[in-house]
Amino acid sequence: MIEKTVSELARALSTGSVSSVELTQAFIDRITSIDTQQNSYITVDEETALRQARQADDARSRGTDTLLLGIPIAHKDLFCTQGTKTTCGSKMLKDFVSPYDATVVARLKDSGAVTLGKTNCDEFAMGSSTENSFFGPTRNPWGQNRVPGGSSGGSASAVAAGLCAMATGTDTGGSIRQPASFCGVTGLKPTYGRVSRWGMIAYASSLDVGGPLAKTAHDAAIMLNAIAGHDPKDSTSVSISTEDYTQSLDAPLTNLRIGLPRQYFSKDLDPRVATIIQETARDLEKLGATLVDIDLQKSTLSLPAYYVIAPAEASTNLSRYDGVRYGYRCDDPLDLEDMYTRSRTEGFGNEVKRRIMIGTYALCAGYYDAYYKKAQKIRRLVKQDFDNAFQNVDVILSPTSPFTAFELGAKKDPVSMYLEDVYTLGVNLAGIPGISVPAGFIDGLPIGAQLIAPDFKEGLLLNIAHQYQQNSDWHKQKPSISKGVK
Numbered sequence: 001m002i003e004k005t006v007s008e009l010a011r012a013l014s015t016g017s018v019s020s021v022e023l024t025q026a027f028i029d030r031i032t033s034i035d036t037q038q039n040s041y042i043t044v045d046e047e048t049a050l051r052q053a054r055q056a057d058d059a060r061s062r063g064t065d066t067l068l069l070g071i072p073i074a075h076k077d078l079f080c081t082q083g084t085k086t087t088c089g090s091k092m093l094k095d096f097v098s099p100y101d102a103t104v105v106a107r108l109k110d111s112g113a114v115t116l117g118k119t120n121c122d123e124f125a126m127g128s129s130t131e132n133s134f135f136g137p138t139r140n141p142w143g144q145n146r147v148p149g150g151s152s153g154g155s156a157s158a159v160a161a162g163l164c165a166m167a168t169g170t171d172t173g174g175s176i177r178q179p180a181s182f183c184g185v186t187g188l189k190p191t192y193g194r195v196s197r198w199g200m201i202a203y204a205s206s207l208d209v210g211g212p213l214a215k216t217a218h219d220a221a222i223m224l225n226a227i228a229g230h231d232p233k234d235s236t237s238v239s240i241s242t243e244d245y246t247q248s249l250d251a252p253l254t255n256l257r258i259g260l261p262r263q264y265f266s267k268d269l270d271p272r273v274a275t276i277i278q279e280t281a282r283d284l285e286k287l288g289a290t291l292v293d294i295d296l297q298k299s300t301l302s303l304p305a306y307y308v309i310a311p312a313e314a315s316t317n318l319s320r321y322d323g324v325r326y327g328y329r330c331d332d333p334l335d336l337e338d339m340y341t342r343s344r345t346e347g348f349g350n351e352v353k354r355r356i357m358i359g360t361y362a363l364c365a366g367y368y369d370a371y372y373k374k375a376q377k378i379r380r381l382v383k384q385d386f387d388n389a390f391q392n393v394d395v396i397l398s399p400t401s402p403f404t405a406f407e408l409g410a411k412k413d414p415v416s417m418y419l420e421d422v423y424t425l426g427v428n429l430a431g432i433p434g435i436s437v438p439a440g441f442i443d444g445l446p447i448g449a450q451l452i453a454p455d456f457k458e459g460l461l462l463n464i465a466h467q468y469q470q471n472s473d474w475h476k477q478k479p480s481i482s483k484g485v486k
Contacts, residue, residue, distance in 0.1 A: 002026050002162050003478065006219040009165055010067045013060065020060075020070030024053040024114050027072045031116070031163050034481060039138045040148075040158040042077050043085045044117035052114040059112065067222050069112030074164040076155050077118035078125055079105050079210070080199040084115075088201050089133035089151075090123045092327045092347035102199025103234065104168055104210050104227045111226040116164055120154030123349045124318065125172055125203040127151050128420040129411065130179075132351045137408055140182060141479040142445050146405040149179030149420075155213045156183040161481050166214040166223055170200060172207045173306055174400075174424025177436035180213055181400035181448025184438045184477060186465065187213045188220045189424075191456050192431035193238035195224075196231035204313035205236070207306075207428045216475055217437065217465035221245035224458060240456060248459045249466040253287045256464070259294035259393035264423055269402050273447055276440035277399050280449045280468070284397070287467055292393050298385040301378045302426035307418060308362050308375035309429075314352075315359030321347065354414065383430040390454045395464060398423050400436040400448035427452055435461045438474035446474070 001009070001018055012018045028046050035041055049072065056070035080086050080098035082105075087093045101109065109115070122132040130138040130153030138153045140146040141161035148157040152169030156179035159167050169176040171189035180187025188211045195210045202208060212223035224245050231237040260281060265274050281291055323329040323343030330346055333339035348356070362371040389396060401420060411417040427434040432455055439449035453461045469475050 002030060002165070005215050006071055006165050006222055007067070009071055013070050014065055020053040020056040020114060021050060023070065024049050024072050024116070027116055027164060034161065035163060037139065037144065038141065038157055038161055038163070038481070039136055040119055040154045040161065040163050041074065041117050042087055042089065042120050042135050042154070045084050045115065048084065049114050049116050056112050056114060064112070066112055068108065068226055071113050071165050072116050073108060073113045074116050074119045074155060074158050074167040075105060076121050076152050076167065076169050078121060078170050078201045079168055080201065081105050081115065081118065084118060086118065086201065087135070088124045089121045089135060090348065090352070091134045092321050094134065094328070096326065100199065103196035103231045104200065107227050113226070119158050119167060122151035122153070123352050124201070124314070125151040125170055125175055126314070126351050126355055128174070128178060128417055130154060131408065132349055134349060139408070140405050141481040142184060143405065145407050146445065147182065147408055149182035149405065151175040152213065153179045156180055156185055156187065159183070159185045159213050159215060160479060166212060166219055169211060169213045171209050171211055171428065172203050172310060173428050174421040176211050176213060177400050177424050177434055177448065177450060178421060180436040181446065182405040184446030184474070184479070185213055185215060186217050186220050186435065186437050186475065187211070188224065188435045188458065188461065189427060189433060190224065190228065190458050191433045193236055194456065194458065195227050196234040196237050198231055198234040202317040204310040205317060206313060207310060209428070217435070217462050217469055218246065218249060220435070221249060221462045221466070224462070243459055245459050245462050248463045251463050253284065253289045253464060253467055256289040256395070257292055257393040258284055258289045259292050259389055259396045261294050261296040261299065261396060261398060263296050263299045264398040268422070269399060272442050273399050273402060276442070276447050277397065277449055280439045281397055283472065284464070284468060287471060294389050294393060294396070296385050296389060296426070298378070298381045299426055302382055302429055303418065303422055305375040305378040305382065306425040306429060307358070308371050309379065311355040311359030312362045312372050313359065315356045315363065318352070318356055351414070379429045382426050386426070386430045386432060386452070394453070395460065396452040398450045398452065400424065400450040404442050404445035404447060423450060431455065433458045433461055435465055437465045437468060438477070440474055441477070
């Protein structure tokens with residue numbers, strides 16, 4: 001039962017062939033059985049999950065019947081969840097129990113979803129492999145010696161391994177789409193402002209976006225229906241009406257113009273990945289789309305601009321973790337300065353410290369204009385590059401990542417790790433939506449294709465992804481760890 005999609009599970013719950021309690025218990029048993037080796041979860045809250053499942057069954061017995069009612073979900077451990085630890089994968093918050101729910105969590109609860117627990121992630125979302133977690137690395141279900149991607153690697157791994165029906169993630173520079181590619185699942189990064197950031201602990205406030213990780217585009221659409229929309233508690237939330245994202249899934253792709261950016265198919269791309277993306281383009285062409293070669297000339301500037309802007313915002317956001325207000329505090333400090341210094345030194349991991357130092361440097365009075373201000377100007381050029389491209393095409397197709405999932409411990413140089421996000425960073429800088437869908441395999445490891453659209457065109461992305469999945473079976477493939485799941 002637990003290998004089924006959200007839409008299939010909703011039908012099973014609606015007909016009474018399974019109860020939410022039975023389904024939730026099945027997922028809990030599955031987590032108990034294999035997550036000791038996967039490490040997808042930081043916290044599993046069995047008591048809360050079963051209580052919510054009973055409430056869902058009671059609601060259904062009284063006539064309530066919605067798509068997410070009784071469906072088990074996992075939340076990335078960046079979303080505040082009332083009464084449950086919210087650690088951000090960090091020693092700094094290892095014992096923090098949130099007194100409230102993030103808006104995303106609250107909306108999914110209101111939709112009847114059952115919270116299984118909190119998934120592992122790179123510390124404060126800083127990383128592309130989930131190796132930067134204080135709680136240890138998550139493993140890719142397609143290869144136990146491989147990373148699941150990051151920073152939402154725990155969520156992607158949990159969906160792929162059958163440890164939840166769907167999961168939330170956050171995307172600052174590709175942290176939903178890249179792990180979706182590595183784990184062979186569907187991951188959507190919405191337009192900035194489409195999904196509330198309230199209660200989502202910040203890494204880089206102008207870039208962070210919450211979104212769904214699921215087995216299919218249809219499931220992602222169901223989930224986006226629940227979490228999208230204006231939130232008065234979030235000043236960056238956009239007051240634009242949302243749509244029912246499931247209604248346009250079956251629209252034909254006739255007359256759709258798909259841009260293929262020349263700069264994304266350079267010598268730095270694994271030629272086997274390039275072949276898969278080109279085959280994906282031809283498959284979409286058979287469904288009625290027209291392929292157009294385009295230029296994104298500023299795309300090469302995305303990486304350096306991102307790694308000035310994001311660390312600068314991180315250095316500000318993480319300044320609050322000082323051992324005084326909340327978070328980890330060192331033992332027996334000698335004085336206030338010693339407490340500040342040792343609490344942050346002991347509480348943060350190396351990658352977080354690295355980005356804080358880079359960001360603080362970029363914001364210093366003598367370097368602000370040379371680095372941060374210039375990076376913001378480049379950000380505008382990247383956005384204009386996409387806007388110009390969308391004058392000629394409806395969407396853009398590219399690789400999600402230049403390679404398949406790499407081995408645990410293989411990326412020892414931080415710069416080589418940063419290059420993993422070379423095709424995803426520009427989307428965050430521009431604030432536009434992107435989705436990664438399974439498109440093939442190389443040596444038994446999944447590869448994702450990325451689709452990018454103009455602002456607030458999530459419905460179009462989901463439509464294209466759904467049509468592609470109706471005519472392919474890459475998303476139906478299961479890792480060996482999931483085979484035999486009932």
